[in-house]
Amino acid sequence: MDREEGCLLEIDDLSKTFKGLHAVENYHLRLSPGEILGIIGPNGAGKSTVFNLLTGHLRPTRGSIRFRGQDITRLPPDRIAALGIGRTFQNIRLFASMTVLENVVSARQLKERSGIIATLLSWPSFHRTEQRLASEATENLGLFGLADRAGKAATSLPYGDQRRLEIVRALALGPTLLLLDEPTAGMNNQESMFVLDLIRRIRDQYKLTIILVEHNMPLVMQLCERIQVLNYGQIIAEGTPEQVRADPKVVESYLGRAMEDSKDAEARNG
Amino acid sequence: MAMSTRLQRLIPPAVMIAALAAILGATDLVAGDYLQRIVIIIGINVILVASLNLSNGFTGVFSLGHVGFMAIGAYAASILTLPVHLKAVNLPDLPGWLQGVAMPFLPATLIAGLIAMLVAFAVGLSLMRLNGAYISVATLGFLVIVQVVLVNWDQFTRGARTFAGVPAYATIWNVWIWAALTVYVVWRIGASAFGRDMRAARDNEIAALSLGVSVIRSRLLAFCMSAFLTGVAGSLWAHFITSFSPKSFFFTQAFSIITMLVIGGLGSVSGSVIGVFLITVLSELLRNAERGFDIGALHLPPIYGASQILMAVLFVLVIVFKPAGLMGGREIDIRGILRRIGASRRGKGAA
Numbered sequence: 001m002d003r004e005e006g007c008l009l010e011i012d013d014l015s016k017t018f019k020g021l022h023a024v025e026n027y028h029l030r031l032s033p034g035e036i037l038g039i040i041g042p043n044g045a046g047k048s049t050v051f052n053l054l055t056g057h058l059r060p061t062r063g064s065i066r067f068r069g070q071d072i073t074r075l076p077p078d079r080i081a082a083l084g085i086g087r088t089f090q091n092i093r094l095f096a097s098m099t100v101l102e103n104v105v106s107a108r109q110l111k112e113r114s115g116i117i118a119t120l121l122s123w124p125s126f127h128r129t130e131q132r133l134a135s136e137a138t139e140n141l142g143l144f145g146l147a148d149r150a151g152k153a154a155t156s157l158p159y160g161d162q163r164r165l166e167i168v169r170a171l172a173l174g175p176t177l178l179l180l181d182e183p184t185a186g187m188n189n190q191e192s193m194f195v196l197d198l199i200r201r202i203r204d205q206y207k208l209t210i211i212l213v214e215h216n217m218p219l220v221m222q223l224c225e226r227i228q229v230l231n232y233g234q235i236i237a238e239g240t241p242e243q244v245r246a247d248p249k250v251v252e253s254y255l256g257r258a259m260e261d262s263k264d265a266e267a268r269n270g
Numbered sequence: 271m272a273m274s275t276r277l278q279r280l281i282p283p284a285v286m287i288a289a290l291a292a293i294l295g296a297t298d299l300v301a302g303d304y305l306q307r308i309v310i311i312i313g314i315n316v317i318l319v320a321s322l323n324l325s326n327g328f329t330g331v332f333s334l335g336h337v338g339f340m341a342i343g344a345y346a347a348s349i350l351t352l353p354v355h356l357k358a359v360n361l362p363d364l365p366g367w368l369q370g371v372a373m374p375f376l377p378a379t380l381i382a383g384l385i386a387m388l389v390a391f392a393v394g395l396s397l398m399r400l401n402g403a404y405i406s407v408a409t410l411g412f413l414v415i416v417q418v419v420l421v422n423w424d425q426f427t428r429g430a431r432t433f434a435g436v437p438a439y440a441t442i443w444n445v446w447i448w449a450a451l452t453v454y455v456v457w458r459i460g461a462s463a464f465g466r467d468m469r470a471a472r473d474n475e476i477a478a479l480s481l482g483v484s485v486i487r488s489r490l491l492a493f494c495m496s497a498f499l500t501g502v503a504g505s506l507w508a509h510f511i512t513s514f515s516p517k518s519f520f521f522t523q524a525f526s527i528i529t530m531l532v533i534g535g536l537g538s539v540s541g542s543v544i545g546v547f548l549i550t551v552l553s554e555l556l557r558n559a560e561r562g563f564d565i566g567a568l569h570l571p572p573i574y575g576a577s578q579i580l581m582a583v584l585f586v587l588v589i590v591f592k593p594a595g596l597m598g599g600r601e602i603d604i605r606g607i608l609r610r611i612g613a614s615r616r617g618k619g620a621a
Binding site for chain 1: 462464473480483491
C-alpha cells in the first residue's frame with residue numbers, strides 16, 4: 001500500500017473474524033491531524049471492534065495499522081496508549097476504588113512519575129511530583145466542571161459526570177489521537193450538547209485528532225467533517241455529513257431508522 | 271505559627287515511631303517471657319500480612335502460595351546462619367563452600383529475601399499473566415512444589431526431618447524494625463504512582479491498559495517486593511522458633527495469614543495490622559483455653575483446635591457480613607487524628 005505524507009493514522013485492509021463471523025472486513029482509513037471523524041452504524045456493525053483493534057485490545061485477523069508512520073498492528077494496548085492513542089469505553093470503565101482525582105492522576109502519571117527509589121525514600125522530589133500531578137489533574141477536571149468533585153469516589157458520580165470523567169482521564173494521558181466510544185450514550189439532550197461543545201473545545205485546545213463512535217445523529221452531523229458508515233463490518237459509505245445523509249444505501253440500512261429513533265428520543269426528552 | 275509542610279509531614283511518622291519504641295521498650299524491660307514471645311509473633315505476622323497485602327490487596331492477584339516464599343526465606347537464612355559445628359552434624363552433605371559459612375543475622379536475612387524475590391520473579395513471569403481464580407490455584411500449586419522440593423532436597427534441608435539448631439537471633443527489636451519498615455514500604459507504595467498502577471489494574475484491567483499501565487509489570491513488581499518481605503519474615507521466624515520442618519510452611523500457615531489479611535481488609539495497611547493483632551491475640555487466648563480450665567466450680571474440658579475453629583468462624587463471618595474486611599480498604603488517618611487531638615487541646619487552652 002502507498003503511504004501518504006502527513007497522515008496521522010493509516011489503516012489498510014483491516015479485518016477481524018470471530019469464529020467465522022466477519023466483525024470487521026476490509027476497513028480502511030486515512031486520518032489527517034486535527035480531523036474529527038465520525039463512525040456510525042447500527043448496533044453490531046463493528047464500530048467498537050474497530051476501536052478495539054486500533055487500541056490493541058483485539059488482534060486483527062488481517063490488515064495493518066500505522067500511527068504517525070509506525071506500525072502498531074500487533075502492539076499490546078499499553079504500548080499503543082503510551083504512543084499517544086487515548087480512548088473511552090462504551091460501558092464506563094472507571095477505577096472504582098479511586099477518587100475522581102486519582103482516576104485522572106492514574107492517567108497523567110504515565111509520563112510523569114518518581115522512580116522507585118525516590119518513592120521508597122519519600123524524597124522531596126517524590127512529594128513535588130505527587131503535588132504537581134494532583135494540581136494538573138485538578139486543572140483537567142476544572143475544564144469539564146468536575147473540579148469540585150475531585151475528592152469524591154469516582155463511581156459515586158451521576159452517570160453523565162462519570163462519562164465526562166472518563167473523557168478527562170483519557171485526555172490526561174496526553175494523547176494525539178482520541179477515540180470516543182459513544183460519549184453521549186444515556187445522556188439527555190442538554191447533556192449531549194454540553195459534551196458536543198466540550199469535544200470541540202478539547203480539539204482546539206489540545207490540538208487533538210478525534211474519532212467518534214456515536215448513535216446520536218444530530219451530534220455527529222454537527223461535529224464531524226467526515227463520517228464513515230459501517231454495516232455488517234464493512235464501510236458502506238463515507239463523506240461529509242451532507243453526502244452521507246443523501247446516500248440511499250445509508251438511508252436504507254441505517255439512517256432512516258436512526259433518525260426516527262433520535263426524533264423519538266428528542267420527543268421523550270423534550 | 272505555620273510550620274513548614276516538610277516538618278509537618280514528619281510529625282505523624284515521628285509520633286508513631288516514638289509510640290512503637292516506647293511500647294517495645296516497656297515490653298522488653300517489664301514483660302515476661304511469654305508476652306515477649308507474643309509481641310515477636312505479632313511483629314512477624316505484621317510483616318507476613320502487610321506484604322501479602324501488597325500483592326493480594328493492591329493488585330488483586332490473590333496468591334495462596336506466599337507461605338512458599340516464607341519457607342524459602344526460612345531455609346535459606348537458616349542454612350547461612352547455622353553454626354559451622356552444627357552444619358557438620360546436621361547438614362553433612364552441604365557443598366564445601368557453604369560448610370564453612372556462618373553468617374550474621376542481617377546479611378543472611380537480606381540474602382534470604384533476595385532469593386525469595388528471585389524465585390517470585392521467575393514464577394511470576396508466567397503466573398502474572400493469569401487472572402482471578404487461575405492465579406490463586408497456580409500459586410497454590412507453587413506452594414505444593416516448594417513443599418515437595420523441601421522434603422526431597424535432603425542435602426540442604428534435611429528433608430522431612432526437623433531442621434534444628436538455628437541460632438535464636440530474633441529479638442523484639444530486630445523483628446519490629448523489619449515490621450515497621452514493611453508497613454512503611456507497603457503504605458508508601460500504595461500512595462504512589464506504582465500503587466495507583468496496581469489498583470488501576472485490579473479495578474479495571476482494560477482501562478488500565480488503555481492508559482498505558484503495563485499490568486503484568488506492575489503485578490510483577492508487587493509480587494516480587496512482597497516475596498522479598500515474606501522471605502525476610504521467614505528468616506525472622508526461623509531464628510525465633512529455631513527448629514522447624516517443611517510442614518511448618520503449609521496449608522495451616524497459609525490459611526492463617528490469609529485469614530488475618532481478609533479480616534483486616536484487602537488493600538488497607540492499617541487493616542492488615544489490626545487483623546494481625548486481633549487474630550494473634552485471640553488465638554493465643556484460645557490456645558490457653560484449649561488445655562481446659564476452671565471458672566469457680568465449673569470445670570471446662572480441653573477443647574483441642576479451638577483457635578483454628580475460631581479463625582475459621584471469624585473468617586466466614588467477615589466474608590458474609592463485611593466482605594471488604596474490618597477496614598474496608600481504607601486507612602486510619604493518623605494526620606486527621608493528630609489534628610483533632612491538637613485542635614481539642616488548643617480549645618481547652620482557650621477556655
